[in-house]
Amino acid sequence: MPEAIRVVVTGAAGQIAYSLLYSVAKGDVFGKDQPIVLVLLDITPMMGVLGGVVMELKDCAFPVVTEIVATDDYDTAFKDADACMLVGAMPRKEGMERKDLLAANVKIFKGQGESLNKVAKKTVKVVVVGNPANTNALICSKHAPSIPKENFSALTRLDQNRAKAQVADRVGRSVGDVSNAIIWGNHSSTQYPDMRHATVKIDGKAVPVHDAVKDDNWLKNEFISTVQKRGAAVIAARKLSSAMSAANATCDHMRDWWFGTKPGEWTSMAVISDNNPYNVPANLMYSFPVEIKDGKWSIKGGLAIDDFSQEKMDITAKELEEERDAALVVVGDKK
Numbered sequence: 001m002p003e004a005i006r007v008v009v010t011g012a013a014g015q016i017a018y019s020l021l022y023s024v025a026k027g028d029v030f031g032k033d034q035p036i037v038l039v040l041l042d043i044t045p046m047m048g049v050l051g052g053v054v055m056e057l058k059d060c061a062f063p064v065v066t067e068i069v070a071t072d073d074y075d076t077a078f079k080d081a082d083a084c085m086l087v088g089a090m091p092r093k094e095g096m097e098r099k100d101l102l103a104a105n106v107k108i109f110k111g112q113g114e115s116l117n118k119v120a121k122k123t124v125k126v127v128v129v130g131n132p133a134n135t136n137a138l139i140c141s142k143h144a145p146s147i148p149k150e151n152f153s154a155l156t157r158l159d160q161n162r163a164k165a166q167v168a169d170r171v172g173r174s175v176g177d178v179s180n181a182i183i184w185g186n187h188s189s190t191q192y193p194d195m196r197h198a199t200v201k202i203d204g205k206a207v208p209v210h211d212a213v214k215d216d217n218w219l220k221n222e223f224i225s226t227v228q229k230r231g232a233a234v235i236a237a238r239k240l241s242s243a244m245s246a247a248n249a250t251c252d253h254m255r256d257w258w259f260g261t262k263p264g265e266w267t268s269m270a271v272i273s274d275n276n277p278y279n280v281p282a283n284l285m286y287s288f289p290v291e292i293k294d295g296k297w298s299i300k301g302g303l304a305i306d307d308f309s310q311e312k313m314d315i316t317a318k319e320l321e322e323e324r325d326a327a328l329v330v331v332g333d334k335k
Contacts, residue, residue: 001033001035002033002034002035003035004035004036004037004066004067005030005034005035005036005037005082005083006036006037006039006079006080006081006082006083007024007030007036007037007038007039007081007082007083007084007085008039008040008041008077008078008081008083008084008085009021009024009038009039009040009041009084009085009087010041010042010077010084010085010086010087010088010112010130011041011042011086011087011088011089011130012040012041012042012050012053012070012087012088013040013042013046013047013049013050013053014042014046014087014088014243015240015241015243016087016129016241016243016246016247016250017040017053017087017088017247018053018243018247019243019244019246019247019248020085020087020247020250020251021038021040021053021057022060023247023248023251024036024038024085024251025038025057025060025062025064025065026060026062026064027062027063027064028251028255029251029254029255029258030064030083030254030255030258031259032064033064034064035064035065035066036064036065036066037065037066037067037068037069038057038065038067038068038069039068039069039071039077039081040053040054040068040069040070040071040077041071041072041073041074041077041088042070042072042088043072043088044072046072047070047072050070051070053070054068054070074111074112074114074115075115075118075119077115078112078115078116078118078119078120079119079120080119080120080121081116081119081120081121081124082121082123082124082125083124083125083126083254083258084116084120084124084125084126084127085127085129085250085254086109086112086126086127086128086129086130086136086137086140087129087130087250088108088130089105089108089109089129089130089131089136090104090105090108091241098132098188099326101131101132102132102135102323102326102327102330103326103327103330105130105131105132105136106135106136106139106327106330106331107330107331108130108136109128109130109136109137109139109140109143110139110140110143110331111143112140113139113140113141113142113143113144114143114144116140116144116147117143117144117145117146117147120144120147122146122147122148122151123151124147124151125151125153125254125257125258125295126140126141126147126151126152126153127153127154127155127250127253127254127257128140128152128153128154128155129154129155129246129250131187132186132187132188132323133154133155133187133270133285134154134186134187134188134270134284134285134286134287134320134323135285135320135323135324135327136154137152137153137154137270137285138152138272138283138284138285138324138327139327139328139331140152141272141285142333143331149272149274150271150272150296150297152271152272152285153253153257153269153270153271153285153297154187154269154270154285154287155187155246155249155250155253155270156183156187156191156268156269156270156287157249157250157252157253157267157268157269158187158242158245158246158249158250159183159187159191159193159227159230159268159287160181160182160183160193160249160267160268161175161245161248161249161252162193162226162227162230162245163181163183163193163195163223163227164178164181164198166223166226166227167181167195167198167200167209167212167213167223168200170213170215170218170223171200171202171209171212171213173200173201173202173212177200177201177202178198178199178200178201178209179198179199179200179201179206179265180197180198180199180265180266180289181193181194181195181198181268182194182195182197182198182266182268182288182289182303183268183287184286184287184288184309184312184313184316185286185287185312185313185315185316185317185319185320186270186286186287186316186319186320186323187270187287188316188319189228189229190228190315190316190319191227191228191287191316192224192309192312192313192315192316193223193224193227193228194309194312195209195210195213195219195223196209196210196304196306196309197289197303200212220308224312230242252267253267253269256292257269257292257295257297258295260292260293260294260295261290261291261292261293265291266289266290266291266300267289267290267292268287268288268289268290269287269288269290269297270285270286270287270288271285271286271287271288271290271297271299272284272285273285273286273288276288276299277299277301277302278299278303278305278313280313280317281317281321283324284317284320284321284324285320286316286317286320288300289303
């Protein structure tokens with residue numbers, strides 16, 4: 001058996017983690033033969049609840065889980081970490097503006113970045129789920145300067161999954177028939193879900209989504225708006241956030257990062273924008289289409305960008321620049 005890897009999940013007593021931990025511990029993310037030390041981090045007032053989660057994990061008797069560590073201490077959690085899923089963040093409360101949420105959460109991710117820098121493996125893979133995820137990931141990375149920027153990412157796989165599902169429903173196919181959807185930019189209502197390079201398999205043939213849908217107006221309007229606002233729609237319907245789909249997308253994200261993407265396919269990840277081929281400003285965690293091999297991602301280049309797409313990509317980049325600048329002020333950093 002290979003040596004056990006240390007997998008950290010923050011916000012481990014929360015509802016996203018409740019779905020996430022089952023898949024991780026079952027072997028669906030890192031492999032059925034990969035032993036795992038499961039490290040669960042949450043805030044001190046949640047340790048009692050976290051104790052109940054630990055009981056359930058033990059009672060599931062997952063063969064790959066060799067040890068479970070529950071803690072409220074950053075350094076204990078991140079010590080020698082191989083993979084981190086940073087789910088924990090202050091939730092947006094009624095009447096709270098996005099800037100208020102950002103101010104509260106970037107302080108958390110500054111502290112976690114400092115701890116990762118001090119005690120985690122330099123090869124650690126970090127995905128940030130807690131919102132505002134892109135900017136939290138950027139701040140976390142900035143405070144872990146000994147770990148490559150490329151080792152930090154933010155979750156936009158949920159948005160990609162949502163985009164694929166909308167198209168699959170529209171053309172009456174399985175979501176597994178849809179490939180190469182792209183999410184550009186921020187995990188927010190400014191994101192740009194782009195199906196111009198995507199295909200859908202019909203009668204064994206990969207057909208461009210544009211040709212399969214046969215409705216340009218829908219693709220440029222209702223489709224984009226539905227994906228952008230899907231999280232709010234779920235909250236309105238179930239009075240709770242989209243925990244199950246967020247957990248599933250986090251597993252998808254980390255599994256592809258760990259094992260790689262299929263030849264000819266890419267996935268969406270928010271990664272550092274430095275030296276990107278699409279003229280996106282540097283020093284942002286911006287979602288791009290990426291190909292992954294041997295645990296390393298590279299931005300898929302050479303995709304044609306029309307004027308409509310460029311405008312959408314610029315809007316979400318501008319929002320990320322504004323978030324970044326506000327976050328840097330909060331944590332006392334320079335741009």
